[in-house]
Amino acid sequence: xxxxxxxxxxxDPSPWPLTGAVAALLMTSGLAVWFHFHSxxxxxxxxxxLLLTMYQWWRDIIREGTFQGHHTPPVQKGLRYGMxxxxxSEVFFFLGFFWAFYHASLAPTPELGGxxxxxxxxxxxxxxxPLLNTAVLLASGVTVTWAHHSIMEGExxxxxxxxxxxxxxxxxxxxxxxxEYYDAPxxxxxxxxxxxxxxxxxxxxxxxxxxxxxxxxxxxxQIRYHFTSEHHFxxxxxxxxxxxxxxxxxxxxxxxxxxxx
Amino acid sequence: MAGRHLxxxxxxxxxxxxxxxxxxxxxxxxxxxxxxxxxxxxxGLERRALQALKKGKDPYSMLRPMEYAGTKAEPxxxxxxxxxxxxxxxxxxxxxxxxxFWLHEGDAQRCPSCGSHYKLVHSELPH
Numbered sequence: 047x048x049x050x051x052x053x054x055x056x057x058d059p060s061p062w063p064l065t066g067a068v069a070a071l072l073m074t075s076g077l078a079v080w081f082h083f084h085s086x087x088x089x090x091x092x093x094x095x096l097l098l099t100m101y102q103w104w105r106d107i108i109r110e111g112t113f114q115g116h117h118t119p120p121v122q123k124g125l126r127y128g129m130x131x132x133x134x135s136e137v138f139f140f141l142g143f144f145w146a147f148y149h150a151s152l153a154p155t156p157e158l159g160g161x162x163x164x165x166x167x168x169x170x171x172x173x174x175x176p177l178l179n180t181a182v183l184l185a186s187g188v189t190v191t192w193a194h195h196s197i198m199e200g201e202x203x204x205x206x207x208x209x210x211x212x213x214x215x216x217x218x219x220x221x222x223x224x225x226e227y228y229d230a231p232x233x234x235x236x237x238x239x240x241x242x243x244x245x246x247x248x249x250x251x252x253x254x255x256x257x258x259x260x261x262x263x264x265x266x267x268q269i270r271y272h273f274t275s276e277h278h279f280x281x282x283x284x285x286x287x288x289x290x291x292x293x294x295x296x297x298x299x300x301x302x303x304x305x306x307x
Numbered sequence: 308m309a310g311r312h313l314x315x316x317x318x319x320x321x322x323x324x325x326x327x328x329x330x331x332x333x334x335x336x337x338x339x340x341x342x343x344x345x346x347x348x349x350x351g352l353e354r355r356a357l358q359a360l361k362k363g364k365d366p367y368s369m370l371r372p373m374e375y376a377g378t379k380a381e382p383x384x385x386x387x388x389x390x391x392x393x394x395x396x397x398x399x400x401x402x403x404x405x406x407x408f409w410l411h412e413g414d415a416q417r418c419p420s421c422g423s424h425y426k427l428v429h430s431e432l433p434h
Contacts, residue, residue: 053356053367115351202341276345
């Protein structure tokens with residue numbers, strides 16, 4: 047049998063990039079159909095296809111790396127570069143919304159009353175639930191670091207406990223933000239204040255949910271003995287993403303909740 | 308009828324299990340704290356690459372290649388799995404024109420452009 051003389055992974059042909067592209071097509075055209083013809087069928091079909099694609103693609107990566115041993119040190123290095131570049135692109139995504147916020151708030155227009163917060167907007171008290179949320183996310187950053195050290199030191203029980211705690215803190219944040227959204231005295235339709243507030247915090251909340259899901263998958267894998275004390279890049283990637291989510295919140299809190307109030 | 312078969316299978320299984328020694332719920336690894344090491348669990352190409360590195364070998368060329376003087380006394384050592392291998396010589400740093408030539412087993416050959424020496428050394432295909 048011919049074996050390769052290099053350490054890289056020549057991936058087998060896979061249908062998931064195609065199904066992912068089809069899902070993107072169905073979701074976007076489905077969005078247009080929803081707008082014009084009041085039917086959500088196409089969009090829902092696209093979403094289901096997207097979820098199936100993500101599940102099967104990432105399941106295959108776990109099979110290739112953990113079960114088949116294709117993730118040699120050079121391959122792992124490439125995955126690290128990939129995750130860092132992806133998170134960097136997400137940083138730029140949020141940068142745009144911060145730009146919008148500062149554009150609107152540094153020079154408030156006469157329509158807003160020439161002031162920030164705009165006339166008629168009752169802002170949320172930054173020292174109530176938002177401060178609690180800050181503490182929750184910072185604590186989750188501590189617990190995820192605890193989980194990482196537990197894995198590196200071979201401590202299975204501690205790794206599972208600290209990772210579970212991190213996920214619970216993530217859920218608590220999402221729950222508290224949900225309550226805040228429900229009880230907020232302003233909506234997304236309330237001028238540029240509402241727009242910048244809910245789009246920025248809304249996308250952040252979505253990223254918290256994505257990060258929590260990533261960590262939950264890591265918890266499942268840790269319970270099933272996928273990670274070794276030296277090789278656990280899936281977990282490291284989840285932890286990086288979680289720290290990124292935490293940092294974005296800190297910027298949101300300081301800019302929108304505190305300075306902007 | 309399917310229910311009767313299922314019941315028979317369950318009772319048979321229970322009888323079999325009673326004769327087997329009870330296994331501890333937590334899998335014991337070499338590391339008693341419960342998380343395996345690469346040495347215990349790495350598999351496939353990753354395992355082969357890591358085990359080779361531990362023995363000081365690099366069959367998958369993961370490390371930076373060794374540097375040689377390229378003189379007659381110290382030629383560039385080129386590992387090869389066959390009787391010949393392509394060599395690309397950058398005669399000077401930052402050269403954009405690569406000098407390509409086949410290096411055959413036997414005596415060291417010289418680059419047709421800069422004259423540095425190359426010697427093909429047979430090595431096994433990693434498997």
